Amino acid sequence: MRVGTVLGLSLMLASVGATGVLGADDKGLAGNAPSAPSSFLSEFRFGLSAQDPWGTEGRDGSANLTGEILFAKPFTASDLFTSYFIPRPHVGGSLNVDGMTSFAYAGLSWTVDLTPSLFVEGSLGGAVHNGKGRSPNPLDQHQQLGCSPLFRESGSVGVRLSANWSLMATVEHLSNAGSCSENRGLTNIGARVGYSF
Structure with a gap:
C-alpha cells in the first residue's frame, strides 16, 4: 500500500468522522462485562517529524508529514485498569518531503492516563517502506534498512487540550530486528495533534 494512499484515506475518514457520520467515543456500557464499542473510529492524528536526526537520512535536516487513524477498541470494560490492557488498532503513514524513506504502518496502541x-x-x-535495502554507492544518503x-x-x-483535541510528542523506531543482512534502523522524533471522535 502506498504511503500517499494511506494519508489520503486518513484525511477522508477523518472528515467523515468530524461531520458526525461516524462520531461518538468508544466508552463502554456500565457494568462489569465487556461491551462492544459505540463507533468504528476512535481518533485521527496528524503532525510533523524529524527524519532520523542522528542517522544518515537526517544529517541534512530531513522532515516528514505524518498521519494516523486509531480505531475503536474491539471491546471495552468498565474497570479502568483492565481497559488499559485493551489496545486500539491503528494504521498510518509517514511521507518524507525530501525524497528519503517514506513508510506506511499498522499495529496496536496502548494508552494510559497519568492524570x-x-x-x-x-x-x-x-511497516512497509520505499527505502533502500543495500546500496553500493557510499554517497547514498538513504539508510540501509535491509528489507x-x-x-x-x-x-x-x-x-x-479539550474533550476532543490532544497534543503529543512521539518517538518511533523501525528495524528488521536482525532478520536481514542490513539492520541500521530508522528513528524519527516529532509532534502530533490528535482529534478524538
Whole structure:
C-alpha cells in the first residue's frame, strides 16, 4: 500500500468522522462485562517529524508529514485498569518531503492516563517502506534498512487540550530486528495533534 494512499484515506475518514457520520467515543456500557464499542473510529492524528536526526537520512535536516487513524477498541470494560490492557488498532503513514524513506504502518496502541489531562502511549506493529535495502554507492544518503516489512515501535507523551483535541510528542523506531543482512534502523522524533471522535 502506498504511503500517499494511506494519508489520503486518513484525511477522508477523518472528515467523515468530524461531520458526525461516524462520531461518538468508544466508552463502554456500565457494568462489569465487556461491551462492544459505540463507533468504528476512535481518533485521527496528524503532525510533523524529524527524519532520523542522528542517522544518515537526517544529517541534512530531513522532515516528514505524518498521519494516523486509531480505531475503536474491539471491546471495552468498565474497570479502568483492565481497559488499559485493551489496545486500539491503528494504521498510518509517514511521507518524507525530501525524497528519503517514506513508510506506511499498522499495529496496536496502548494508552494510559497519568492524570485527567496527561497520558502516555506505546505502540507495536509493522511497516512497509520505499527505502533502500543495500546500496553500493557510499554517497547514498538513504539508510540501509535491509528489507521490507520492518518492525515498528513508538512511544508518546501527550496532553489533552479539550474533550476532543490532544497534543503529543512521539518517538518511533523501525528495524528488521536482525532478520536481514542490513539492520541500521530508522528513528524519527516529532509532534502530533490528535482529534478524538
